[in-house]
Amino acid sequence: MAARHCVYMLAVLTRARACVAAAGAVLAAAVLGGAHAVAGTASGAPPAIAARIDGQPIYSFTLDTLWQQRRAGKPSLERRAALDDLIQVRLLAAHADVPAPKEGGGPSVAFAPDVMLEERLVATLREVYGKDIDAAVKALPGATLDSLVTALPPMPQQQLDAIFGRQGSLKLEIALTQEQETQAGTIDVLRYQLPGGAAASVTLFDVYHRQNVQGRLALSQQPASVAVLQARRIMANAFVLGWASQRFGAQSVADLRKAIDDDETVLALQRLYGIGLDTDSGSPLLNRLSSAASPQEIEAFYQQHKDLFARIDKVRARHIRVADEAQAQRVLKSLQAGASFGATARKMSRAADAGKGGDLGWVSADGSKDWLASLAFSQPPGKPSAPIRAPVGPNETAYWEIVLVEEQVHGVHPLQSETVRYQASRMIALKKAMQQLGEMIEQARRSARIDIAEVL
Structure with missing residues (x-):
């Protein structure tokens, strides 16, 4: 042919x-x-x-x-x-x-x-x-x-x-x-x-x-x-x-x-x-390019891609604390059937805020969060969480928590945060690495003679 x-x-x-x-x-x-x-x-x-x-x-x-x-x-x-x-x-x-x-x-x-x-x-x-x-x-x-x-x-x-x-x-x-x-x-x-x-x-x-x-x-x-x-x-x-x-x-x-x-x-x-890996990979090239990212590059990337740095600024939540897992499962089943979270907390919770319907108020991302607040930040709004055993010590009495996030307020990580510096520098590094690899491909293409020997 x-x-x-x-x-x-x-x-x-x-x-x-x-x-x-x-x-x-x-x-x-x-x-x-x-x-x-x-x-x-x-x-x-x-x-x-x-x-x-x-x-x-x-x-x-x-x-x-x-x-x-x-x-x-x-x-x-x-x-x-x-x-x-x-x-x-x-x-x-x-x-x-x-x-x-x-x-x-x-x-x-x-x-x-x-x-x-x-x-x-x-x-x-x-x-x-x-x-x-x-x-x-x-x-x-x-x-x-x-x-x-x-x-x-x-x-x-x-x-x-x-x-x-x-x-x-x-x-x-x-x-x-x-x-x-x-x-x-x-x-x-x-x-x-x-x-x-x-x-x-x-x-x-x-x-x-x-x-x-x-x-x-x-x-x-x-x-x-x-x-x-x-x-x-x-x-x-x-x-x-x-x-x-x-x-x-x-x-x-x-x-x-x-x-x-x-x-x-x-x-x-x-x-x-670092292509095909996550930005936290140990690629030596990504590490070098990331460390070389300037504050100006990081700020420019941040301004162009603020959506990548979205976070939950604060949540308003309630919780119910019970003594054992079996009781926690019964409470969750009742909530899933339509029972009021606040009323159930007043009746069933053994926490000090039971009288307020288990209201935790507003919990901020910038504040010092205990494990219960951290749990609230990890939950989607409007749905009671699965029962979670409290991380108590070996000599402490165990208990279970159910959390309901009623509202979330979203924002972005501030420019000067370590989160922005790290993530932006890694993504800048990945972009540069892809450009370098792309240039290598283009150079290979330009320098080669390619003959197709079949009618495909």
Whole structure:
């Protein structure tokens, strides 16, 4: 199909997210049923190209796979819109300056980046082509992946102890030395052969590398059984990737892997810029831009966006205090049935102001509020609250409160308040960060030659 040159305006920050949806749990089950398959490339035929960026192809397989995946949640999504997203993410990822993640540097639940990338690739293939993959498994001898296993070599306990330490010893974390990793790499846990493929093996190091901290601890405690289980999952992933490579071509699968990696890079870039996070996020860039916001910028933002700093200045409220929760529930049911709050307070409340119908008067936001006044500020007007147990000490008698807000007076936080300074500076920082990211996208667009190779 004749290619046509296309230069188009990429929308700033409107679609940089979600070229690849979250695709199931890490280390998922071997084969899942999935969505309808996308038309594939005939074996041996050159892969179809959807677009080129500076001469580098984006394959139709990548576009169709991600389009089908996203249409599961958004049926109205057009193929061209999916391609626009894919191009924008690839452009932005190529220009992104994001610190590379470090294995072991994240939370204890984190996996190595290359492991996460492969898991997301395999999960995406399973999600979109699950029925075809399932059929390929059923075509195997015995209709199971077990038919691919050629050997489960014994793992001598002495070697396992040399790598992980003797069984029964208390371990909080497992981190093998270089020597232990090398030794683990010499131990085959499982040998297999994919249909039409060469013989392959999964080593103990392969299994170790694919675990997070908790998984490595489990591996060290029961190395033989855990290693075999995880090796089978590695083989299952290899089957899916081998099936996809035979069906669509290795180049196409590599391009899909790159698209998923690009998406992760863009998400990391967005986190760096605080995009998609709340303004209280710990983004270093947001923190720096926020601290640099001047008093003049804060005042200008405040004057233009006073609605963002709205608050309740004061409330007029009543309350009913009772001795136990059961009585409080009976009182609430009576109020919900239409009983007068003031009359009920005079009859049922054990507070000193019961004679005044539980009238708390006007409570100001600038005053010193006890817990009951704070409760009143948190309630919508005109509706009695649920019974709330008073936060009394261990040696004090408990009681329950029901509050009714009769009236609210609204205002705005004053310019000189800490609330305004903090919130305005964070929102100013977020706006600047979005502008910087937008400029990065625009620069990437201007510097790239984009050719659409299909009529969409």
